[in-house]
Amino acid sequence: MDDVPTDEIGNLTATFNVPEVSVATDYIVRAVDAEGNEREFSPFAVTEKPTITLSANIGFVGDTIIVTGLHFSANAKCTIWFGTINITSFTTGSDGSFSKSFKVPDVPVGKYKVKAEDEYGKSATADFTVKEFFxxxxxxxxxxxxxxxxxxxxxxxxxxxxxxxxxxxxxxxxxxxxxxxxxxxxxxxxxxxxxxxxxxxxxxxxxxxxxxxxxxxxxxxxxxxxxxxxxxxxxxxxxxxxDVPYTTIITKLDELGVSLSEVNATLSGLITDVEGNLKAYIDTSLGPIIASLDEINAKLVSIENGVAEISTAVGDIKVSLDALDLSAINAKLESIEDGIATVSTSIGTVQTTLDDINAKVVSIDGNVATVKTDVGTVKTSVDEVKDLLEGVPPAISGVTTAVWIAVILSLVAAIAAIAAVVVVQRKIAG
Incomplete structure (x- = not known):
């Protein structure tokens, strides 16, 4: 050690670092002056250097970290610091060891020192890196x-x-x-x-x-x-x-050199999607395909006996008017002439008989009849729908059906009035 001066009465105070010597051994510290006077101090015990280890050296805010300490002072108050933050204090064990946990405080991303120090100044540090959690x-x-x-x-x-x-x-x-x-x-x-x-x-x-x-x-x-x-x-x-777009499927099949017939494409039905669009449901050996009517060149061919026939590029299909979403194809009854109805849709226009679309006369105003059908309602001349007026005789000698209806209604009213008079007379007579 270095020389240390004494004061006027021979006292001295000295600080020294413990050299690299064997631990768990007692050593004698001596002071000798220039004249050879010697003084021995109490035995000095050399112990292990305090150490701490962390359960993880990298983590995130809120993570639980365990600190294990060895070779601190026995039964001493010890404090753990995370950077400059005092995390926790406790008492070490009888052998100077401890194991304590703490949560990583809410600090910015970066590197920090974790330090444990007891009341006698024994301390140890370990590095910890706070990472960004994503x-x-x-x-x-x-x-x-x-x-x-x-x-x-x-x-x-x-x-x-x-x-x-x-x-x-x-x-x-x-x-x-x-x-x-x-x-x-x-x-x-x-x-x-x-x-x-x-x-x-x-x-x-x-x-x-x-x-x-x-x-x-x-x-x-x-x-x-x-x-x-x-x-x-x-x-x-x-x-x-x-749904897989029909055009995507066709393009892929073309790339593979495969036709629809080779995958057993069959038009099995029509469905209405959530947006109210009528779509074709096509079964294939690769699974179903949903296509718009335009994509498969759908055309309305005919309406007979309440059934619509539609031709497409993948086959024909027949659908009852009751099952067909007529609004999805903008079906409209355009006119009735000579007992034949003209029906227009977004996939074509056809002519059909009145019976085929369940036509019924719902009212007559003069010579104008209102006709209701499965595909809509239209007003037309009574002469155009006279076959629908069951029980009404045809025009005779220039008298139209409308006149006959008026005559019949008048007779019905007259008969009812006569019956009412008879009943009243009987009540009076009685």
Whole structure:
């Protein structure tokens, strides 16, 4: 050690660093002056240097960190600091050790010193880095998704997470949920197999979810529940499910050199979508196709016996007027001439008999009859619909049907009046 001067009466105060010597051993400290006078002090015990270790050296605000300390003063008051923040105080064990936990305080992202110091000045430090917490969850790919396609989720996170995802259809009913999501490793990705809610089996696709051909169209919702340590966060969003555009299918088939007939395309029916548009439902060996009537060149061919026949590029179909959404094809009864009705629609105009469209005369005003049919109502001359007037004789010697009707109604009224007089007379006579 360096020389230390004494005061006028021979006293001294000295500070020294403990040299690198064996620990758990007592040493004698001696002071010797220039004249050879020697003084021994009490035995000096050399112990291990205090140390602390952290359960994690990188984390996020709110994370729980465990501090383990060794070789501090026994049964001493000890304080833990996070940077300049006093985190907690406690008493060390009889052997100078301790294990305490704390939550990372709300501090900016960066590097910090965690320090433990006891009441006798023994201390130790460890480094800790506060990271920014981020997570991104969203369906991968495009929106809308088409029936028959697969969907997967993109998940990017700064930490390993436990995630569960549920999906509800347009009516809010659970359509799919996962059975067991794996924890995503740091800077890694896992493909996760999905549970098919309808089929009741694990999906054959790993990391992909199959949208059935009969999936409801419209806006679907998804909810992801993320758990990290004791923290739980919820994320949600939507995606659209739509029919595969007919033109997309045709283009793809053309690229493959395959015709509709080769995939057994059959027009099986007409449906009205949520926007009120009439669509063709086409069955194929690859699954159903939904197409607009324009896309398949639909034409109204005829209306007979209450049934409309429609020709298309993928075949003909017959649909009863009751089942056909006439408003979706803008059906309108244009006119009636010589007992023949002209009906216009957005897919063509046809002529048909009055019986074929269930025509009925609902009123007559002079020589004008109001006729109601399955495809609309129109006013026309009584002469044009005289076949609908059952029990009314045809015009004779220039007298029109309207005149006959007026005559008959007058006779009915006269008979009723006579009957009323007879009843009154009988009551008076009685």
């Amino acid at each position: 997570i991104e969850i969203r369906p991968r790919g495009h929106s809308p998704y088409y029936r028959g396609e697969t969907i997967s989720f993109y998940i990017n996170s700064s930490v390993p997470l436990s995630i569960t995802i549920s999906i509800n259809d347009t009516d809010g009913y659970p359509f799919w949920k996962d059975v067991s999501w794996l924890t995503i490793p740091w800077n890694g990705y896992y493909g996760v197999r999905y549970w098919d809610q309808y089929e009741g089996v694990m999906s054959a696709y790993e990391g992909l979810w199959y949208i059935p051909h009969d999936a409801p169209l419209g806006t679907w919702t998804w909810v992801a529940v993320v758990t990290y340590g004791s923290t739980t966060k919820k994320f949600s969003g939507t995606f659209e499910v739509a």
